[in-house]
Amino acid sequence: MDVPISGTVYDTLLNYKGTLAELGEAVHEPPYREPPKAPVLYIKPQNTFTGFGQLIPLPDDVSELEVGASLGVVIGRRSTRVNESDAWDHVAGYTVVNDVSIPHDSLHRPAIREKARDGFCPIGPWVIDRPAVTNPDGLGVRVFVNGQLRQENTTENLIRSVAHLIADVTEFMTLNRGDVLLVGVPEGAPRVEAGDRLRIEIDQVGRLENTVVSEDEWVVGER
Template structure:
């Protein structure tokens, strides 16, 4: 597939620590300062519009960084305004699903998302399309896969979510409104693989699709624009 525009233009909201393995990997650290206890509610962050790119667009690698973390995420595309939604009705607010690569610079911050490491330009490949809600039998039983240069580097499943899709929507809309076109990421599995300059990264979600992009050094992209 050639380069494509992302299929939606709404705000992308990310969720941290929503895979069981991701939370388990922290071990007893969640009970020590500054955290003191495991999170009671969803830990959210925003991937603003500057981060969003489409299928085939280059992922910029900052000049002072050697590798980037590739975060495979199921994107829930909201179909109508959602405020204080009941869990039993939450799936009715979904327009469809898409594939997202939640790119970040490797970091250790968890409860306080590392803004500079997550919202750089081009750090959120999305697409290339939205699959209608009814075409996905169960969003909580989808295999998620990361391939780098054709090799499988990670495989997990949304069966391991702490908050499945309906529960996540209900909990998030308890304190904030989601609007049509917004994308809510269910989370990224533990041990996200790293990619370096020149690597071709493909995020696959069975039944939803894939998004593929190549990591390119930021200075090379700048030189290309000047030519």
């Protein structure tokens, strides 16, 4: 199935209360020294995009991957310096995103090798129109691996609400129609291996399913 978005995907680090709590006192030590005062963003480039039901490659030199379940906020129009009270006028809808990554510890440098690999950003299977989601700041997020519940959280636990995040991000950069702003990944991201079947569910938005395979098997499947 095709990817249902057309723009750039931006993800947000440390936007769940639990992910910041996991850092403990380390957040006050170099190189951080204090909790972030602005959104910490990174890009998932187009080579990472893949759709519902597609395969996720496990690199040959890696034993497992992290599942990054996230609500994707799809931007509906050019957005610059948006007021929090007007943020909803700039949202076209919502989708489910898996910000796949190779497990790593460092948060103070761009994790390109760990996050920007081919096939590391399943999206979809659709975009739900904004009015269909009554409260994006109160959505349950669940991850199932081989049918077993492995992670459960809610967007109630965001440090920056969806509207607050849009306002903060557009204060220093423009988001364009079709771009996707991910609200962040909850703490305790499940780890998976080749052969594992993944399902991410977000209330009122949808269900995203993919399977992890070895990189060799993935390359054959892509031909």
